[in-house]
Amino acid sequence: MKNKILVIDDEFLIRYTLAEGLKDRGYETESAGSVEEGLEKMKTFGPEVILLDNLLENSRGMDEIPAFRKLDENVQVIMMTAYGSVSQAVEAIKRGPTTTC
């Protein structure tokens, strides 16, 4: 079975490159530009891993983790952020994603 990854980022460039790059490396990927779209895709696509950008247009990715966990409690969430700070990473890990990068 292929490993399924869902990429959620509001920037097309990042979203597309990540999804395509992972596809080239043999993963099955889908991408979404917002949390709502991501939640929709999750239902149909059923990913094992979610790559979630922290700074989305309308919300903080970190705050949306429980919504994804509600649909699948085993889903692994990897937070992505350009504003890397220790305090943010600690906060994110407390909320339960797998890792922050």
Added chain:
Amino acid sequence: MKHKGKQAGERFWRIENEILIPFVIIGILVLIAFGAVSCYNSYHIKMDYEKNMAGQMLGDVSRDIDFLAERLGEQELKELFSQHRSAQLFIADESGEIIHDSGVRKREEAQLLMTSMDNRAGWQVSYYMDRGMFWEELMEEQRYVVIAAIAALMVMVETSVFISYNISGPIRNMSMTCAEIERDKGEFRRYSFKTINRKDEIGQLARTFQNLLLSMENYTKVVYTNKMAASLAHEIKNPIAGIRSGIQLLKGRVEKEGDRMLCDSMIKEIDRVTGLITNLFTLSVKRESVRQVFAVRLLLEEICMLYTRSPEGAGVDIQFEADEDLRCFANENELKQISHNIISNSLRAMREKEEKQIRVRAYAQDSWCVLEFKDNGRGMSAEELTRVLEPFYTKNINGIGLGLSIVEKLVSQNEGALAIESEVGGGTTVTLRFHRGEKDEE
């Protein structure tokens, strides 16, 4: 234009007036007071003298009358006294008949000074003074005082003019230069003050100002860089990261070797821009370094090994020397960046040399851990040396001029000290000082 000229004129005279006019006014007032006191004194002395004279003369005349009254008849006596030669006397008998009148009484300026009837004949003997004569004589005596006063006033005016020009000239010069700087904004370096060589406070002020202008250049650049970098860093870094990963993705998909090379060179350029932005960000963001005690030898070993193996360090004899147990209290990553920046500057400075040599030495000195980076590159002139820490100052066409600014920032962030020695053709030595570990300090 005319208005401008008037304004400049007003400014031109203001300082002189503020120093000169009060000086002259005070001088004149003092002289007037001095003159008045002097006149008052001599008036009284002279008047006392006149009164003395009058008393003496009246006494003499009274005694003469007493003496002669016993021996001569009244008529004879009157005749004798009518020929008295004194120019100040007036003599009349009991009935008011004038015996002697020198004429002084009728003059407009005559003043009765003393009168006496203390004689046997009962005559009235009066002594008159000629006020005109009195004042003339007084003025004659005061002539030297007046000349001295006028001379003093002139000396005072000259002195105050000299002082005020000597002070106001340089101040005006400075103020005009400042006004010019304000109009121009930036490029502070090209201004200089004429009075910089004076040994007094004004010279000191000019020197302070000059130094301020030099550091202003740095300061404004730093402030500008900070603002720009802080607000733009993220905005630029994000899309660039996207572009970089996009190119990376495409590189994996293109088939022609040339296309892959194109992708590689694009990524390299992107990395250069990202490096620049990271540097700007390092310079602009104030942060406290998280410091810890670590072994310097390991760090230097790692850095030197990196350069020996990398293409950048090809053909360079890079060696280090450090005490085995030397500890340094600083942020290790920042010290790594400091070392990289210094070494890459050295590599650039040695580009044209055939024998390239870098020596890194670390040793303990009192409570300090000293790191010394020495190269045999082209070295720097004194002018370059004063500007080398200035952001964006570079002699290298491909460089941006932030390397050493970042070194300075990181060193001070780690409470260290930085010194650079250099000589044209004689290489450059950069010396860093950091606190040693707390254990060593004890």
